[in-house]
């Protein structure tokens with residue numbers, strides 16, 4: 001089977017984990033602090049706060065923004081369900097907005113259509129690694145807190161800078177389905193030193209002094225719990241892997257972009273087929289390579305998934321739409337025609353670092369066969 005995604009590891013990750021185990025300190029400690037500094041620097045953010053996942057980092061972002069009951073948060077329905085779930089975690093109401101079908105992302109216009117006097121924040125997703133037009137959104141929605149769900153977007157670029165640069169708060173994922181992985185893991189980045197300090201306390205039970213700091217200083221002064229926090233910590237085992245993976249990121253992106261360009265070229269002959277591509281203002285890391293089928297394609301999306309599976313190719317349905325799930329029945333939403341079209345007609349093709357051109361040719365030939373060419 002050709003997998004849809006496979007992480008890229010070498011012996012360096014194994015050695016890094018071995019060193020952490022030998023040190024005797026495996027929970028959040030010096031490796032996490034180092035990973036935070038290096039990751040934040042790579043996305044041109046002043047502060048990085050590691051978390052157990054992107055989901056928990058997004059939750060912290062909403063707590064920092066003081067979003068709660070009675071507030072509405074605009075989110076794309078076209079996203080992994082965590083984007084909407086975190087709004088529920090703080091007791092606020094997610095309001096679904098439509099997307100631009102070319103990028104899969106919210107725009108200033110679609111946000112406008114979902115805005116009400118109760119709107120407090122927007123979670124802007126850089127879907128599948130394609131950067132959203134965040135300057136355009138910032139220009140129009142300066143009264144709202146913009147939280148960026150950059151789960152998929154490590155290494156994507158926007159107007160000459162990394163996605164996340166200049167952002168109020170961004171959340172990142174290191175799940176193996178993304179590019180850079182720590183098994184599970186996430187990060188919150190921000191330029192605000194007070195938000196960063198509060199996020200560090202909140203992810204560690206609201207503790208005034210972290211366990212690692214107390215250990216390093218030898219202090220016996222008891223810690224204080226200034227507010228109700230969470231256990232959203234990353235471990236040093238994960239951060240050690242993350243540091244090695246971060247070093248691999250430029251090579252990961254170069255390879256993915258080369259394979260994506262090859263897909264675009266080889267699939268260009270399929271009439272009406274859309275493939276994900278860079279927007280005019282930035283570049284994608286191609287975390288997922290999605291295609292969308294035209295109405296006159298000889299089979300529907302699910303039939304094509306089955307057709308590919310029979311040929312040893314593991315593809316996936318395109319990005320889900322949260323408003324169609326039972327957990328979100330009855331949640332307010334603007335009209336979502338682009339979301340509904342893209343989620344029904346798109347699928348994600350295999351793309352991973354070690355993918356060979358022969359494997360890619362096999363995928364392309366199968367799509368051609370399905371298209372009858």
Ligand SMILES: *Cc1c(COP(=O)(O)O)cnc(C)c1O
Nearest residue numbers: 053054055080082151173174175
């Ligand atoms: C994967 C993903 C998440 C969740 O990331 P975790 O690290 O698994 O919590 C959130 N938002 C988007 C857009 C994602 O793709």
